Amino acid sequence: MKITFPHMGNTYIALKVVFEELGVEVIVPPKCNKNTLELGTLYSPELMCIPFKITVGNYLESIKKGADTMFMWGGRDVCRIGYYNTLQRDILENLGHDIKMLCVKPMKSIREIEHFLEKLNFVSGTKNYLKILKSFIQGLKTLCRIDEFDDLVIKIRAREINKGEVDRLYSNFKRDINNGKGYRRTMEIIGQYKKKLLNLEIDNNKEVLRVGIVGEIYTVLEPFINHYLIERLGNMGVEVHRSVTSSEFIREQLDFIPFIKSNKHDIHRASEPYLDTEIGGHARHTVGNTVIYSEKNFDGVIHLLPFTCMPEIVAQSILTVIEKEKDIPILKLVLDEMTGETGYLTRIEAFLDLLISRREKKSYEKSISWS
């Protein structure tokens, strides 16, 4: 059995660790690229959202590399994520591929975690639940460490003195991670690069803009689809904060276990005046996090959503009101299979210009006020 899974930012590192620890052969799909998108778009329903199309592309590229088992997130959500596996299995089988689809459901109770472990049991072929549980926990730890590392990268990139250093380091990091195998080695690499990162020269007094990124999780985390937004903003000297990450997502699922903490309740509290119920996807998070960003005095918020994403459309109509009430500029970027970057870049640059002049204006107002 050769197992594969779709890309979503750096989530693949944790999944790779889990399967490697279980002793299964893992095929990591090639990094999302234009070919992935084209393949995916070709075989997907026309009006489907973009994450679906790219995942189909990921699978097809993995199959070419020899994969025969697909690992996918599923379950009943209000939005269409739960239909992904049915449609994708159908598309792949119709193309003549003999594959197996392993679909994981959300892990909101002990019973559902058991289901998940059973799936891993099937994959690994061992009956040793201790080993399965161990690799599951190792996967979770990796996920958290990777996200911590990424947050650090974002912080340092905005303040680096020698331009391009962080990006170079990061690409080396990616290379080592892809060549490394297993939990221990992965953790070693992360630790090693964390040290290197902290040794970089940074300008601590630099005034950086702080921009929060909200929206649908896939568009926030997958750099290919958001046109490397986080990297670009960092290189423009902006400190970005990602409101949704995969480790936070898993923590939210698992936070019924006593020692796991998540920000879920803060977010729900913040979104309550505007939206006090779950309507699928990440709509509630989008609303809540925007409010939190305004409370934390961020300079602006960028809202990312795939074209036709149902929950985010609801969130978007609420954000227009929050923008006025909380006085925080919001830029909405709708992402689809169009790969023309220039339009997006122009809008982002204009948005940043606006944030800078807004900040100047505010500090000016402060300095001349008599009160």
Place this chain on the structure above:
Amino acid sequence: MDIKVGIPRALLYYEYYPLWISFFKELGAEVIVSQKTNKEILYNGIINTVDEACIPVKIFHGHVMDLKDRVDYLFIPRIKSVFMNEYICPKFSGLPEMIKYSIKNLPRVIDTEINFFESKEHLNDTIYRIGKYISNDYGFIMSAYDKAHLEYKLHRKNIEQEKAPFVNEIKILGKTKANIGRKRRIMVMGHSYNTYDSYLNINLLDKIKSNKAEILTPEMIEERYTIDYAKKFDGDIYWTFARKLIGTALYLIDTRSVDGIIYISTFGCGIDSVVGDLVEKLIRRNSSIPFSLITLDEHSGEAGINTRIEAFIDMIRWRDVLEDNISAHG
């Protein structure tokens, strides 16, 4: 003076209007339903909704604009789930918010949550919470609901009986004279708010009728059939719309009770992007029933749709003459 309750003539109104209207009437309120969709409503909807929303949601906004100055209450329930283990659509769950934050100067909104995902146990509670806006008497509200529910059931029965499809009838007829002059039966599939809103679908139903064909809609098939057939589908179905439409498609494939299928979808509809595709694949793979997909949006050019419908029905007619429909097994 009676309390005026406004019900927008959009979205699930088309599914539940006998229930909603008679419930509020029984409670003693005056029920005002917005006008049929027209140019002004569509325009108001488009300018008051976020750009990315689908056209039925935009039209809903237009209907709210039409009503909001004439009523005391607007009935915009948060409909999450009407069937166990099934959802409706994220936009329906967030509809009260979309309206509240897009349109100003609204009257009071009845935005009670309707959620039977886990069970229907709290049905009475939900009814009471809706009725409480008008009356405080629990028994009175319940009896109003019972009456309204009877009315709704009668309405459903009427629709189903109007055109109960005849199993296998078409297959047997084959290339006979009687068959060639026969009225064709076309299934118009899609969400009820697309098939029954004649302004949105540019009078599609009448156009098909004027081409000497009769119409079947998913509502005309008894619900127990669609539920049973949907169970045969290989995959997890958790949207009520999906269950209904996939069940209908499987039913049609099995019974061969129609000559053609037209699926009406709207641009940007998340549900149709999944269900439309599944239905089309099911029909094309497992049957020879002609299938056509019509996607609607804000455009109102009629000629394109006319041409497609005429061509579709012509094609069905030619089939009987030009193609050999007689089974090879005798």
